[in-house]
Amino acid sequence: MYRKIVIIAIIELLILLGSTTLLLAQSKYTVSGTVKQKSSGETLIGASVVVVEKPGVGVIANTYGFYSLSLPQGSYTLLVSYVGYKQELIPVELNSNVMINIDLSDEVLLEEVVISSKRNDENLTTATMGTEVLDIQTAAKIPVVFGEKDLVKTIQLLPGVKSNGEGSNGFSVRGGATDQNLILLDEAPVYNASHMLGIFSTFNSDAIKDATIIKGNSPAQFGGRLSSVLDVKMREGNNNSYRVSGGIGLISSRLTVEGPIQKEKSSFIISGRRTYADLFARLSSDFKGIQLYFYDLNAKGNLQINSKNKLFFSGYFGKDVLAVSNFLGSKWGNSTGTLRWNSLVSSKLFSNTSFIYSDYDFNVSFKSDGNEVNYNSNIRDLNLKQDFSLYPNSKNTLHFGFNVIHHTITPTKAEGTDIVRDKKGRKALENAVYVSNSYEASDRINLDYGVRFSFYNILGGDTYHIYRDNRSVETITLDDGEVGKTYYNWEPRLSMNFIVNRTASLKMGYARNTQNLHLMSNSTGGSPTDQWIGNSYNIKPEVADQVSLGFSKNFKDNAYELNAETYYKSMKNQIDFKDGTDINTVPDIESELLFGKGRAYGLEILWKKKEGKLTGWIGYTLSKTERKINGINDGQWYNAKQDRTHDVSIVAVYELKPQWTLSGTFIYTTGNAVTFPTGKYVLNGMTMYQYGGRNADRMPATHRLDLSVTYERPARRKYQSSWSFGLYNVYGRQNPYSISFEENKKNPQKIDAVQSSLFRWVPSVTYNFNFRE
């Protein structure tokens, strides 16, 4: 097996060499540059650059808006396009390597609702599978609870992505667990992507450019999680003029300031957000002494050093605070920082170097009887990432690089009055080297193939126990600086696209992903008390192999798009823990762990309407996901809690008049797989419940309709504003949040199932404004 992959890697290198020699023989030149939005200078990720004279020859701008094309000497015309923008024809006289930066104007089409920022028929022509890009304009029009536009909530409306539950920002992709999603904010991993227990995401939409979700078939440059990559990119800020924008809502407000540092060259953006529901609530005596809010701050700046080098800094800082009188206090939050250096090494070689810092901290303290107990957990990363994009010729685009992450993970630790507890932070290195190539094999076949080699080193500084049958059989103490066990994994990735005709294509893909960090959670829904743990002598990397097959067809000149994909995923080294384990107080959680495997399969259909007054999509998922863990359910397969057979989402945005937009979403999902009691008995005078198979029951189905209407006031020179009115759960469905069982008050022999629901009819009003210099 390993030998095979090594051979693939060698072949890849050969292609690289082959194309270089080809280049020497034919005296080709390169045109390269950056595609940007004219009005703001924001780079346009995924803009397409096509050579008019050579049908089928073209390139997609990378995540930094950079493109590069190598062509034989001659005169060409480049057609540069990006949905929602006016396309440009750029004449090029190619006698030497040239650099052309292209600005696309968005002014003509800005009012049009953009559902996908991708090229109109990109779903047909690229080999990428299981990938959806959402831009913030789309998210802005979609109704959400409390009126706070939210990328993560919008992504949950796509097939294959399932919300963990109402009000939750946790999600499951293709049957994976919540911790199996790699969530990146400007390349920095975000360990807890929600505020207020999941009602809000950590992503302030004013500061976000777009988000890409890759459902398991990610290119080799991504790795570290089994199920998906959610790649969120922050805006860079307007490099032409200063702007202030913001929004005032019922429970939160936002403010963003952006502008040029060097005009048309570099810019900054600072965006902040805070909820204030608790400030109002405190006026009522019922909520005296309760503190509950979150705030977050996004900042980004870029500096153009010269035409070939650019520096970016982006930072995020967020905190949730909850305190009840003087007896409970808790705080948790993420901070991330990314320093990036984009460099054009040559017209064919683009380099990005990132230094990334990421930190998640949770702290809760209880006071009783004059004593205090503090629980604290923390994960801190220092991360170096080097990516190269090489454009050897118009047929190949190579990506290669490496990534080294130094983790310090401190599991939940109790501290406080009289508590002597010595839990140390565990250190580890998570490393990866990758190479991949996008190869246009013919007019009809596109290939993306690559391999990621990941290895994880346990670093010294702590004591590790090896458990067999939950008993410690060996103890390993690693000194500081000592390297302990190392895990190696090869992760081959392949996806292929076959263009059947001008409107249809077939795709297939295979990917292996591995995961070295694992989330321990006592609750089914996810909570800030959940804690991360790295590989150890007991915990092996999780491994998932996914094969998928897809079909895409466009109708009416790409106005409609149909995408269907099926997948089968098998997962190894899945982790759960024994019943009765309190993960926060157990001396060593590793003694309580159970291991097993998982499988997930399904069919996803997405039908999009991308043009006209009415735009939107219908998504449908049919799926199954199961686990088989030694020590749970007698070692038999059982439904994972996130297993839901049917999942439907309908999203519609209708432009009533140029100033009025009406939008709605409808969702229907099968209930989660849960365990209800089957019987009862009496023990020591208390009624007890007897349970059968794990997750053999279903919560009732969830369905809901949300509506919103947006009125954009006609722009008054420098001032633009809009009002959004929303109603969440229009028909007031009491969707199941949890079910508990209790004895009927009148007839104790009867057991009642009591369902509790969260939100019914939540109205919202938001005022958004934008002021430009």
Added chain:
Amino acid sequence: MRDVISILSAALLFTSCEKVIELDYKGNQSRVVIEGNITNEPGPYFVKISKSIGLSESGTYPAIDNAVVVVRDDFGNSETLTRQGSGVYATNTLQGVEGRTYTLLVEAEGQSYTAQSTMPPHVPFDSIKVGEVTIGGDIEYQLIPVYKDPAVKGNNYRFVLSANDKLENQHLVQNDELRNGLVNTIRLEVNDDDLKLKPGDLITLTMQCVDANVAMFYTTLALMGDSGPGGGTTPSNPPGNISNGSLGVFSAHTVEVKSVTIP
């Protein structure tokens, strides 16, 4: 710790609403339930054998009256318990002693079941302290059992709570994992959805020093009772200490009772 989530969600001003719904339950496999208690108080001690019934069934729990029940300790004492009717079996001469390990043997319906439990040393139960916290406009009462944990690590305590002489169906467990060898200051994690304490309420707590397996049994029940976003841990039959798939638990423990009236 476990109720942090419930407090969090309660504080989130949710417009939460509840209703009773009808569900279809899976068929239940009736199983033998064994409840056995040996204490440091004078006997007789009782073992009760019954069977579980389906969730929506009403009527009495079937008692098993033709079982053979034997209890012995690790000092060579052994006796066959006397049938009392309604599934109850009683000891005659056996005396529970701290530090001894008791073995229960049951022959019922052609199956045999065994269990073992060790009675930990008695830890004196000094008093119940009542704490007050104001959450929003409400006063919540906290119950803090006062006892001095011994210097040796590994003590587990179970508390049985009665309010106004009514037994509460709550599982309350403490251990010395965090603060070994100290006077306890940690409150009991009483589920206040089920029990709202008010001034004048008579609270009775029975403190039981239990062994690790019995503590695990009740801790599992306590974790399952947790409610928070998405619910607590996935429910299951708690890991009892009785062999051969019987439900229930056999516990050798010390007993001390204290009462307090909420001021």
